[in-house]
Amino acid sequence: MSARDLSVLLGIILIIVMLVIPLPGWLLSFLILVNITLALLVILVSMNMDDVLQFAVFPTLLLLMTLFRLGLNVSTTRSILSEARAGEVIETFGTFVIGGNPLVGFVVFVILVIIQFLVITKGAERVSEVAARFTLDAMPGKQMSIDADLNAGMINEHQAKERRDKVEQEADFYGAMDGASKFVKGDAIAGIIIVLMNIIFGLIIGMVQMGLGFQEAVDTYMRLTVGDGLVSQIPALLLSTATGVVVTRVASKGNLGNDLTEQLFRFPKLLYVAGGAIFLLGLTPIPFTLTMLISSVMIFGGYWLSRETAELDIEEEDEERTESEQMKAPENVVDLISMDPIEFEFGYALIPIADANQGGDLLDRIVMIRRQIAIELGIVIPVVRIRDNIQLNPNEYRLKIKGNEVAKGELLLDHYLAMTPGEDDGMVEGIDTVEPAFGLPAKWVEEDMKDEAELLGYTVVDPPSVVSTHVTETIKRHAHELLGHQETQQLIDHLKGSYPVLAGEVTPEPMAIGEVQKVLAKLLQENVSIKNLPVIFETLADFAKMTSDTDLLAEYVRQSLATQITNQYKKEEGVIKVVTISGQVEKLIADHVQQTEHGSFLALDPERQQQITESVASKVEKLSLQEENAIILCSPAIRMYVKQLLNRFLPQVVVLSYNEIDPNVEVQSVGAVSLG
Template structure:
């Protein structure tokens, strides 16, 4: 309600300004409006002086338009009164007589000086500063955004703080862009004031001589004094607004006001005032003695006072440091912070530090940002903050990757070399240091930079050390995606969905399923490399089947069927594919052996039977591997989950799909059958 009233009042003020131009205004009312104009300019200037940063007055460009329009409206109305009645109220006549001191020439010169100062000095400088500030602010936006992302990935700030900083950067860009255009109002106002003054003088003389039969001198004296008074009444607040405009665009961000900044940055060093006092004493000999000696005495007093204050400040700082040390010793250790375990950590030896140091040309932080974005697009998961730390206990070129505080992977680099990997069809081997690619365990060779072009010509895949770490980190996160996606991450995803699809979320959570149950389904999908980016389809499917069963494993199968097209596209890239199928007797045996309990379901088969199944499966998988194809096992919908669990211990990463997940357009050919 208050916001609506405020919007209406702003609209009313702009309409009132237009009405001032159109409707007749008595000289008494004009006096009040002119006094308000001057007071408003003083209030704006003081607000600028006491603001700590320009964005505290982000409304300033709009305010500049309002005050300029208001001042021009008063100029038009005062011109009407001067030319029509030869009188424009007490304020204008008072300004003309007081400032001009009864002398027409003095008044005209003062008016011209104020106009020139405003137009050529303040307005011109403000316009240039606004233009440069707008350009620099826009050019600096990408760098500031990257710095925010780097701080976010390093854990220095939270997601909320990063969002607030990005919003502030956008506001700065909008503010300085608006100020670049708004300064044209001030420049145009100064020109318009000068033109209006000339029109008033010429028009007043013509009206006085021709229409009122006055002498030229009398008309000039009367109308010129009023015109100069009118110009001064307009130019004084315009000068204040111009100063405020220049001050706000030259103002740097500060935690305190400009007065405190001046005191801390100008009036802080006693040596400066002692030297200035000596300079004044030297000047007092050939020039005016008394003024310079008085200033020298003042500077000496200020310098002595500052020196005394600096000594007291140093003593206070020493006392405070001692108190802090004593309190730190007495304070019991806060072990709560030590209980925090980072979801993902990348630790490296001191030799790898240049890869993460932006000042040394390292781009590892930028790569970490891209990893989070890539996995958000590829898997639909929210990757937690990735901590980058140096560890002196590691070898100089060694790195390790930890998931929830436990080391899960690692490797060792040669920073001045490149890693060359053969895709399988390279005929000529390249000389180098043989090694194993850490992410996929493929045979590779460390080569020098001079060999890079030759290796690429031979068909090798050549990567640099930062790419090796980034690739390894990406694969580790993919492999542990189900562990890294907890209830809080799922809650964040659901909250985002609720903004656009409130109906599905309100129907499902918490009436039908809890966040924990949804998290288990999403974790099951991520564990098998299925993207959960289409979260709306997942929630729709859960809303359909959750009333029937609360078994998260069965719900996962229903969701997989709903995501069948995406799953087929991910694992079967061509229209034709060769797969391994299961013997119907084996499928029936698995179905008969399923035991359901309160804690879930499992297969109850004898170890010897399991060994036969896995041995037969290994033979069939080997056939596909020899053909250079990805092994895919096809099973019935009910059996798929249990056969996947049966095989994951001996053949991790094996893709097991159900018939219901296949895209109807894909042609399937069985290359073998797993039987007992």
């Protein structure tokens, strides 16, 4: 335990001691001065902080200092009533303020209490309540603003986390201040009650028990009571003022001193007006010397501030001129060629889906899309820059990846998209369209037709869900384009944190970052998750020394991920339905594989390619009528060549090899690809 922690604990113990054990006068005097010093320090800190979170301990400190002051009140009251003395500090304050007239001193003390209780404490309490309520109400909006900046690429994940933490801390701080202000109010009330009890019972004890005369009892106990009240209320007044200063601060770049001087004297010419008005007051019976002195100071201040403002304006013009010249410099054109990895643009009619003030939740959906893709594919996609584009049709949107348009669509915000369960029977009225993510026939129906469409078996979704699904599926299809060398290095760095030896066996030897990137991109291109990096790197470590062909290495990795791939495509009952390739076609493909120094490729004549493609297409069409996925099963030796052959015309067809299917899963053949 450090010395600071120990001092705080001893201070709290001392408060408890003061409530029970009588303290000598010299110790009371010392603690009273400590109380005044701490209160002065608190108000100075509150006036010089730039941000309320720089003094986040203030609510707790307010409670501790209030308890400390009440403990002192109990100790001084015990000394006053039992011994008719309470230390030199209290006696000095009482004698100085009373000045020989106890009634005047008591009136001064009452005025001080009224100022604190009715003006400062009550105002600070009200401001604390309002600040706490508005801070909590504004919290969701601030969180949405942070998410918007994150999705727009203006801040990174670390900065977003810091800003979210700050928003939560501000809400906690103002909520605590709302409760702490009640301590200040209760302290003021307790101070008034203690003073009254000291006076009443002091007079009774002085005249009855000590045999003092009325005048002598009044002089003694009034002096001590007023002194005790002053040494107690002065720190209380300072803390009340500090509370008001903290809760009335608004967002600014400087402390209270900077804000006051900068904003109060922002318009120097107004000082001339104020100085002239004070000068005119000197023409009345008010002493001319005083008004002349004040008006001279005001006019001179206005003149001095006007010169300073003019110099600042010249400096700002010079800075703007310099910035303009810099913008004309050739090197600034480099900033114009930067490109966002992912851009989502929409027409002006679709602004409500992105504007949080209008109930739009697109920004939240984009955040969830990034999380979903990270979980499913194991790749962290870059932030999506969202912007409106007046060049698009009002209801149109489009998605760009690395500057190229990869998807677009249209939304009707006042309609719902209803996807038919089968053939359209015309029972649901709407605007015919196509579901953008999967190309299914659909209709835009009005809200009053929504329930009827659902009863008829239609799948009905709202426009934000339509666009978020479209964006998700599009990014998945193009995930391999988003995985570059830099992103691959980040994945390797993440792997090194848990498997440093494994990562070291693969990179930088025998595989460079670019070669690892090609293997991972080939997996993503066929919708194979790269989340299981340890297994992928173990396979690369085993086979990278044998071959440098990234296509072949990707095939080895797929076989190592057999269980993962099987679970991806098997049915709930543990069955995979596939279309096999006949032995004739397999032999034909294997015989036409050409090996070169740059890799291998399929050199098959166009007529044979067309026959194989048409056979696969017919099988895919039959499976689609049965609502089955098209999966082609072939031998490991030709799998990647079959995929290359089908990729141009039937990219959605999944091609698996026998080694990529778990032996425990039942495989059912529903057709065969042949040349006849």
